[in-house]
Amino acid sequence: xxxxxxxxxxxxxxxxxxxxxxxxxxxxxxxxxxxxxxxxxxxxxxxxxxxxxxxxxxxxxxxxxxxxxxxxxxxxxxxxxxxxxxxxxxxxxxxxxxxxxxxxxxxxxxxxxxxxxxxxxxxxxxxxxxxxxxxxxxxxxxxxxxxxxxxxxxxxxxxxxxxxxxxxxxxxxxxxxxxxxxxxxxxxxxxxxxxxxxxxxxxxxxxxxxxxxxxxxxxxxxxxxxxxxxxxxxxxxxxxxxxxxxxxxxxxx
Amino acid sequence: xxxxxxxxxxxxxxxxxxxxxxxxxxxxxxxxxxxxxxxxxxxxxxxxxxxxxxxxxxxxxxxxxxxxxxxxxxxxxxxxxxxxxxxxxxxxxxxxxxxxxxxxxxxxxxxxxxxxxxxxxxxxxxxxxxxxxxxxxxxxxxxxxxxxxxxxxxxxxxxxxxxxxxxxxxxxxxxxxxxxxxxxxxxxxxxxxxxxxxxxxxxxxxxxxxxxxxxxxxxxxxxxxxxxxxxxxxxxxxxxxxxxxxxxxxxxx
Numbered sequence: 001x002x003x004x005x006x007x008x009x010x011x012x013x014x015x016x017x018x019x020x021x022x023x024x025x026x027x028x029x030x031x032x033x034x035x036x037x038x039x040x041x042x043x044x045x046x047x048x049x050x051x052x053x054x055x056x057x058x059x060x061x062x063x064x065x066x067x068x069x070x071x072x073x074x075x076x077x078x079x080x081x082x083x084x085x086x087x088x089x090x091x092x093x094x095x096x097x098x099x100x101x102x103x104x105x106x107x108x109x110x111x112x113x114x115x116x117x118x119x120x121x122x123x124x125x126x127x128x129x130x131x132x133x134x135x136x137x138x139x140x141x142x143x144x145x146x147x148x149x150x151x152x153x154x155x156x157x158x159x160x161x162x163x164x165x166x167x168x169x170x171x172x173x174x175x176x177x178x179x180x181x182x183x184x185x186x187x188x189x190x191x192x193x194x195x196x197x198x199x200x201x202x203x204x205x206x207x208x209x210x211x212x213x214x215x216x217x218x219x220x221x222x223x224x225x226x227x228x229x230x231x232x233x234x235x236x237x238x239x240x241x242x243x244x245x246x247x248x249x250x251x252x253x
Numbered sequence: 254x255x256x257x258x259x260x261x262x263x264x265x266x267x268x269x270x271x272x273x274x275x276x277x278x279x280x281x282x283x284x285x286x287x288x289x290x291x292x293x294x295x296x297x298x299x300x301x302x303x304x305x306x307x308x309x310x311x312x313x314x315x316x317x318x319x320x321x322x323x324x325x326x327x328x329x330x331x332x333x334x335x336x337x338x339x340x341x342x343x344x345x346x347x348x349x350x351x352x353x354x355x356x357x358x359x360x361x362x363x364x365x366x367x368x369x370x371x372x373x374x375x376x377x378x379x380x381x382x383x384x385x386x387x388x389x390x391x392x393x394x395x396x397x398x399x400x401x402x403x404x405x406x407x408x409x410x411x412x413x414x415x416x417x418x419x420x421x422x423x424x425x426x427x428x429x430x431x432x433x434x435x436x437x438x439x440x441x442x443x444x445x446x447x448x449x450x451x452x453x454x455x456x457x458x459x460x461x462x463x464x465x466x467x468x469x470x471x472x473x474x475x476x477x478x479x480x481x482x483x484x485x486x487x488x489x490x491x492x493x494x495x496x497x498x499x500x501x502x503x504x505x506x
Contacts (some may be wrong), residue, residue: 044297052457183493183506204305235492240436243410244487248434
């Protein structure tokens with residue numbers, strides 16, 4: 001039986017990045033796409049429970065069905081697995097995202113929310129992001145890296161309760177130096193919350209962000225991306241800072 | 254100078270839990286509340302950048318100012334720190350949430366999204382949740398635990414790039430056994446995505462959730478909450494599964 005691959009993203013069902021990932025995934029198995037019907041960038045692990053969800057069938061061919069959903073990427077994974085896959089998917093993919101999900105971007109990303117959800121549900125899951133926000137981003141350059149990673153994970157299961165966060169530098173395929181397994185770099189965003197005045201003289205604020213990473217450590221995603229490597233960070237839906245458990249014991253009563 | 258304490262939540266500015274936390278926090282310093290103007294439960298670390306944000310001043314007294322914002326809890330922390338605090342807050346609090354943010358709830362919670370954001374911004378941050386979803390939840394029973402934790406963190410800084418996720422069992426104050434520092438339990442949700450048919454005969458799905466935790470380990474939040482303790486889990490905005498870095502090295506090329 002061919003592998004069953006569920007695909008979602010946070011840029012929405014019309015994204016070229018999603019379509020490209022689905023085309024590559026079809027080389028490996030049967031594909032079900034369940035993606036947001038809107039741009040859901042920056043929604044992290046959001047879930048929808050205060051209103052119902054709607055699903056639309058967009059197209060159905062022999063080895064690929066495409067649906068959109070008016071929920072978040074996590075909702076798409078939940079409803080996709082439970083109601084639109086004929087069995088538990090062998091692989092859940094998210095992306096290809098327009099723009100980096102390396103370092104601190106990880107925590108805000110709907111792309112990554114989806115793969116964390118899939119691994120909580122006991123599925124193999126990989127998120128792909130290309131460091132290019134432009135509408136003409138060259139997703140073809142991602143293909144060899146995606147093929148290598150899909151072939152690998154279909155033969156070597158990802159550790160339990162873990163997913164892979166893959167970021168691809170903005171380079172022609174022949175200039176990508178290789179693939180490196182590494183850590184999430186510590187970084188922050190310099191928030192710019194620009195205050196403006198609307199036509200009826202009331203203030204509003206508009207958020208924009210600039211990544212501040214300093215000098216990333218040599219074992220981190222930001223370092224390897226800058227060097228021209230594809231990065232693979234194993235991520236887990238457990239936020240415990242275990243290294244600080246002993247020093248905090250004094251708070252106990 | 255009195256400590257400056259920024260408070261937010263995900264249940265929205267009208268929440269009794271928020272007002273209770275603000276009242277206790279006023280014993281320790283000057284308080285600025287910047288909370289969502291709506292229920293933002295389950296929005297995780299969502300951010301808003303595709304539309305502007307609006308802020309309303311709700312009330313202003315000598316030691317407490319209350320604002321609402323039409324963004325997410327993370328947006329509230331960002332705009333609160335940057336535009337509505339006279340200086341960097343000494344402490345950022347979130348809650349008191351109606352319902353548990355222990356174990357896997359952590360990753361979906363807007364309450365927790367807010368404290369992760371605050372620690373990324375270099376602030377001390379603590380999220381408080383009470384294991385009670387009912388409108389008549391007894392927040393008074395949380396007061397002694399909150400006082401103990403606020404006194405502690407104002408004297409002993411939380412480790413860098415770390416925040417505290419505090420959960421309080423649903424018990425009268427005199428039946429709470431103590432406070433335990435512990436790990437996030439591994440758990441999942443059994444999703445119920447109930448399919449219904451609307452009055453014009455189209456399907457919709459409605460998500461509800463049931464926590465499945467099995468037998469939680471003895472060093473975990475779910476274990477200690479069941480035993481009647483308040484739990485304190487140090488959490489960090491770094492998802493790297495460092496224990497799996499070596500086994501995944503074979504994916505490199």
